[in-house]
Amino acid sequence: MDALSSTLAALADPTRRAMLVRLSQGEATVNELAEPFEISLPAISRHLKVLETAGLISRGRSAQWRPCRLEAAPLKEVDGWLARYRAHWEGSFDKMGAYLTELTKGDENGPKS
Amino acid sequence: MDALSSTLAALADPTRRAMLVRLSQGEATVNELAEPFEISLPAISRHLKVLETAGLISRGRSAQWRPCRLEAAPLKEVDGWLARYRAHWEGSFDKMGAYLTELTKGDENGPKS
Numbered sequence: 001m002d003a004l005s006s007t008l009a010a011l012a013d014p015t016r017r018a019m020l021v022r023l024s025q026g027e028a029t030v031n032e033l034a035e036p037f038e039i040s041l042p043a044i045s046r047h048l049k050v051l052e053t054a055g056l057i058s059r060g061r062s063a064q065w066r067p068c069r070l071e072a073a074p075l076k077e078v079d080g081w082l083a084r085y086r087a088h089w090e091g092s093f094d095k096m097g098a099y100l101t102e103l104t105k106g107d108e109n110g111p112k113s
Numbered sequence: 114m115d116a117l118s119s120t121l122a123a124l125a126d127p128t129r130r131a132m133l134v135r136l137s138q139g140e141a142t143v144n145e146l147a148e149p150f151e152i153s154l155p156a157i158s159r160h161l162k163v164l165e166t167a168g169l170i171s172r173g174r175s176a177q178w179r180p181c182r183l184e185a186a187p188l189k190e191v192d193g194w195l196a197r198y199r200a201h202w203e204g205s206f207d208k209m210g211a212y213l214t215e216l217t218k219g220d221e222n223g224p225k226s
Contacts, residue, residue, distance in 0.1 A: 002127055004127075004130075005125045005126060005127055005130075006125075008121050008122075008124045008125035009121075009122065009125035011121045012118045012119075012121035012122035012125060013118060014115055014117075014118060017117075017118075017194070020198075021197070024197055024198060024201065070198075070201060072198050072201035072202040073202065075195060075198045075201070075202065076202040078191070078195060079192075079195050079199070079202075081130070082188060082191060082192050082195070084134070084137055085133075085137060085183075085185050085188045086192070088137065088183060088185035088188070089185040089186065089188065089189040089192075
């Protein structure tokens with residue numbers, strides 16, 4: 001799988017996104033990351049493996065703790081991909097304005113005055 | 114699946130992303146969208162269905178053409194989710210600077226002078 005697809009697939013899960021939110025505040029151990037979730041530690045480990053494979057987190061070398069940390073570079077790639085679409089939603093208020101102007105004209109054939 | 118996960122899963126495919134790039138330039142028919150790809154029309158239709166289910170495209174009502182158009186709202190949601198991480202990669206040059214400063218100090222116990 002290409003890197004961007006791998007990143008997006010890793011992000012397509014609410015538990016994994018919540019883990020990244022936690023890591024955006026600083027390093028955390030697996031147990032700390034697992035705490036808010038009512039899922040098994042093996043399931044937590046699988047989620048972390050997906051994030052690590054996508055390059056979204058790295059693990060410390062300390063054998064006992066191996067703290068996880070956020071690696072933001074793949075998120076920057078997603079942001080870069082999104083950039084071309086920004087104009088589409090930034091224009092949406094203008095479009096809504098035009099639509100409302102259209103509505104106030106009366107029916108779809110325009111003003112009859 | 115939650116809406117954001119559905120959007121990210123739909124984006125986690127290079128063919129579907131390429132279709133959105135094409136649609137960012139304007140509406141297109143299924144045949145126009147299929148043209149650059151060496152995959153079957155049924156496969157194209159499945160990709161379009163995933164994009165439509167995620168709300169990333171809509172289809173025109175004309176029975177014959179049913180042109181596809183980009184719907185940018187779900188991409189805006191992705192952008193909103195990414196916003197909190199922007200500081201992480203925007204700060205990365207500063208972090209690299211600090212790291213290089215650290216390196217020039219000598220070993221990990223700091224300068225010995």
